[in-house]
Amino acid sequence: MKQILLGVILLSVFSCKTEREQLNLSQGLHISNVTIITTEDGNYNPYIGHIIVDNDSIVLVSKNEPHIKGNYEKIDGTGKFIIPGLIDSHVHITEVQGMLPHHMEKYPELTKEFNSQMPRSYLYYGFTTLINLGGISEEQIASFNSQPAKPDLFHTGNSGAPVANGYPMNFAPEEFRFEAAPNFIYLESEAANTPDKFEPSNHTPKAVVERIKKSGAIAVKSYFESGFRGMPKLPVPTKGIMSNLQEETRSNGLVLIVHGNSLESHSFLSDVGVDVLAHGLWNWEKYKDVPTDSLPLEIKQTLDLQIQKQIGYMPTLTVIAGEEALADDDFFKQHELKKVVPQKLLDWYKTEEGQWFAKELFGEYSAAEVHEIYGNIQAHAMLALKYLSYNNGLLLFGTDTPSAPTYGNQPGINGFWELRLMEEAGVPLDKILSSATINNAKMFHLDASIGSLTKGKKANMLLLEKNPLQNINAYNTIENIFIGGKNIKRTDLEVKQ
Ligand SMILES: [Zn+2]
Numbered sequence: 001m002k003q004i005l006l007g008v009i010l011l012s013v014f015s016c017k018t019e020r021e022q023l024n025l026s027q028g029l030h031i032s033n034v035t036i037i038t039t040e041d042g043n044y045n046p047y048i049g050h051i052i053v054d055n056d057s058i059v060l061v062s063k064n065e066p067h068i069k070g071n072y073e074k075i076d077g078t079g080k081f082i083i084p085g086l087i088d089s090h091v092h093i094t095e096v097q098g099m100l101p102h103h104m105e106k107y108p109e110l111t112k113e114f115n116s117q118m119p120r121s122y123l124y125y126g127f128t129t130l131i132n133l134g135g136i137s138e139e140q141i142a143s144f145n146s147q148p149a150k151p152d153l154f155h156t157g158n159s160g161a162p163v164a165n166g167y168p169m170n171f172a173p174e175e176f177r178f179e180a181a182p183n184f185i186y187l188e189s190e191a192a193n194t195p196d197k198f199e200p201s202n203h204t205p206k207a208v209v210e211r212i213k214k215s216g217a218i219a220v221k222s223y224f225e226s227g228f229r230g231m232p233k234l235p236v237p238t239k240g241i242m243s244n245l246q247e248e249t250r251s252n253g254l255v256l257i258v259h260g261n262s263l264e265s266h267s268f269l270s271d272v273g274v275d276v277l278a279h280g281l282w283n284w285e286k287y288k289d290v291p292t293d294s295l296p297l298e299i300k301q302t303l304d305l306q307i308q309k310q311i312g313y314m315p316t317l318t319v320i321a322g323e324e325a326l327a328d329d330d331f332f333k334q335h336e337l338k339k340v341v342p343q344k345l346l347d348w349y350k351t352e353e354g355q356w357f358a359k360e361l362f363g364e365y366s367a368a369e370v371h372e373i374y375g376n377i378q379a380h381a382m383l384a385l386k387y388l389s390y391n392n393g394l395l396l397f398g399t400d401t402p403s404a405p406t407y408g409n410q411p412g413i414n415g416f417w418e419l420r421l422m423e424e425a426g427v428p429l430d431k432i433l434s435s436a437t438i439n440n441a442k443m444f445h446l447d448a449s450i451g452s453l454t455k456g457k458k459a460n461m462l463l464l465e466k467n468p469l470q471n472i473n474a475y476n477t478i479e480n481i482f483i484g485g486k487n488i489k490r491t492d493l494e495v496k497q
Contacts, residue, residue, distance in 0.1 A: 021066035029053040029459070029485060030068055034077025036061060037469060038084060038453035042434045044469060051082060053459040056484035061453050073487065081467050081474070083433065084452050085128025085151075085460030085483065087440035088415050090257075090278060090314050090398030092134050093118065093144055093153070097341075098349055098357065098407030113342040115143065117495055118411045119150035121340035123481050124493040125412035127151050128460040129440075129450055133221045133257060133278060133400075135159035135181070149488055152460070154444065156257070157212035159183045160221035161245065164190040164203070166235045167225035167259070183208045185222075185245070190235055205241060209248040218444055219255040220245070221278070224265040228283070242272045249275070255444055257312075261319075263287070263299060270305040276312035276396060276443065282320065282381035292379035295387055303384060307393045312443050314398030315385045317421040318414050320378045325408030326358035327370035336476075339494045340412050349407045357405050382425035389427040396443055397422075397436035416475055423472040433468055459485040 031051045037044060038061075052060040052068065060066055096104050096114045104111045122130060132155040144153055159181045162169050169177045169184060178184065178195055186194065186203035201207065212220050222245060227234045237245070242258070249256040257276040258269050262283035269277060281303065287296045295303075306313060325331045337346060348354045362370050389395060399418045402409035422432050441451020449458045461482040466474035481488045 020064065021060060021062065023052055023054075023060060023066050023068045023070075025052070025054045025059075025068060025070040025072040027055050027485070028059075028068070028070060028072030029482070029487065030072055030074045031077045031082060031463065032065065032074060034463070035081045035467065036453060037081055037433070037467070039430075039434055039438055040452055040454070042430070042438070044430050044433075046081075046467075046469065051453060051461070053482070053485045056458055056486075058453060058455055058457050058459050058461075061455060075463070075480070075487075077463065080479070081464045082453065083462050083464065083468060084437045084450065085462055085481070086126045086415065086436045086475075087129040087131075087397065087446075087450065088122070088127045088399055088401070088436070089131040089396055089440045089444060090133050090316060090400045091122075091130045091411075092400070092402060093130065093132050093411075094134065094136055094140050095402055095405070096345075097402045097410055098345075098354060098405060100356075100405055103353075107348070110342070110345050110348060114345055116147060117340070117342055119144060119147045120493040121410070121412035121495075122151050122415070123149055123412070123483065123488065124340055124478075124490060125416045126462045126475060126478050126481060127412060127415055128462075128481065128483050129154070129446070131219065131440075131444060132156065133160070133219075133398075149483070149493065151483070152450075154218045154446070155216070156219045156221040157183060157215040157217040160223065161185055161205075161208050161212065162223045163187045163235055163237045163241065164194050166237070167223045167227070170231065170234055183212055185237065185241060187235055187237075187241075205245040205248045209245065209252050209254065213252045213254060217254065218446075219257055219276075220249045221257050221259070223259040224268055225259060226262075226264060228262075236268075239268070239272060242269070242274065246272060246274055253445070257314075263302060266306070267298075267302045270302055270309065270311060273309050274311065276314065277306070278314055278316070278398065279319065279400065280313065280315040280317065280381045281384045282377050284380050288376070288380075292376060292383060295383060299384065300387065303388055303393065304391075307388065307391050310394045312394050312396040312439075313385075313388055314396050314400075315381070315418070315422060315425070316398055316400040316403065317378065317381055317385070317425065318409055318418045319400050319403040320374055320381060321417060321421060322403055322406045322408035322414065323361060324370060324374035324378075326406055327362050327365070327367045329367070331408065336413060337410060341410050342495055343497070354407070357407075378421075382421075385422065386426040389425075389431055394439065394443075395427065395431060395435035396440050397432075398440075419475050420472050429469050429472065432472070459483075
């Protein structure tokens with residue numbers, strides 16, 4: 001018996017060594033001798049191996065070189081690194097950066113040029129999946145998807161789920177705001193300010209979530225914002241409404257993401273236990289003037305609750321940087337902007353008209369004053385993020401591009417800036433990579449098809465010259481972007497001059 005067992009063991013060891021996997025590809029890709037960087041659980045063990053793709057899927061990830069027949073392209077990955085395509089789970093692709101709707105109407109050519117470059121700019125910086133968190137129409141989805149090279153797009157329906165007259169409905173004039181937010185949630189306290197033609201029963205959390213689900217959304221976006229920058233006090237959801245919205249969202253198989261960046265909102269939303277916070281905790285309210293090197297106890301306790309409940313946390317540090325950029329004379333000197341933003345639009349930003357938002361935000365402030373105010377907010381945002389990251393909070397990469405009508409949040413490159421800011425905040429490089437890949441994929445129930453380099457998943461991958469676990473600037477050394485197995489050279493995605 002012993003001898004038979006030994007024989008079986010020897011045979012299996014022997015067969016492992018000699019038997020090369022046989023593959024017959026129809027439309028294949030073989031990336032050989034490449035350092036494979038992928039994780040399912042946040043731990044990375046990079047190794048040199050081979051990735052084989054057929055049509056749009058990964059068919060083999062292995063240390064051993066397989067035997068391949070059929071039709072395929074071979075790419076020598078020696079000295080290079082391969083990672084899953086990046087996922088930005090907080091974007092707004094319905095905007096033209098720096099413009100309001102009336103600007104877009106006035107300059108249809110700029111709008112058109114921007115919209116045909118924008119999906120390419122996201123791919124240029126490695127973003128192969130985007131989640132649009134806000135209203136999007138079927139026409140806008142179709143127009144994005146009609147572009148020849150584009151990331152995979154997911155969304156949260158025709159509108160977010162704000163409470164009646166709450167943020168961000170407050171930005172629209174009263175006569176349009178209800179039509180513009182078909183998924184608003186009825187609030188008893190706003191009954192007098194809600195037009196009669198909107199039936200309360202069509203605006204319960206249940207009715208709203210069902211409508212959002214029907215529109216093909218993967219998540220529900222809601223808001224807790226009592227106002228900022230001199231806004232009048234805004235209505236906010238009650239605990240009952242938010243809990244109900246969370247229950248309805250889960251029972252429909254969706255994910256609830258809620259806007260909030262203040263201590264008040266983070267504390268409320270952590271208490272309810274929503275799935276995801278759409279922003280970091282940077283508005284420290286009564287603690288706003290405390291030194292930027294330690295966390296007040298109340299902030300720490302709020303973050304601890306988020307860690308304990310494993311609430312997804314999107315740092316969105318570029319929200320702050322993207323506004324601050326409007327006071328920065330050197331912003332347009334960054335030559336890489338020319339690769340992702342059409343030149344005519346860059347020129348328009350510098351005109352009197354293009355500076356409208358800069359004037360509105362910072363009219364009476366000097367650049368030095370702006371940098372002091374925003375520097376303080378960013379330091380708080382980074383401190384909260386560092387704490388969360390060192391205590392096993394659940395980080396989800398999200399930029400909020402663009403977070404406001406600012407030209408400081410350009411598609412694709414804003415994601416690269418976000419990655420750099422996360423590193424500056426002290427988030428370890430492995431956690432940065434998993435936040436933009438497997439964590440987002442799992443949270444949004446996309447991990448059966450994306451988020452890691454695994455057999456059977458969609459071939460959304462990036463080939464890099466440098467190692468992103470060693471240097472944050474590696475994300476700017478992408479050579480090839482693979483989307484659904486299609487190989488795109490990075491330089492082919494640049495703005496055509
Ligand atoms: Zn947003």
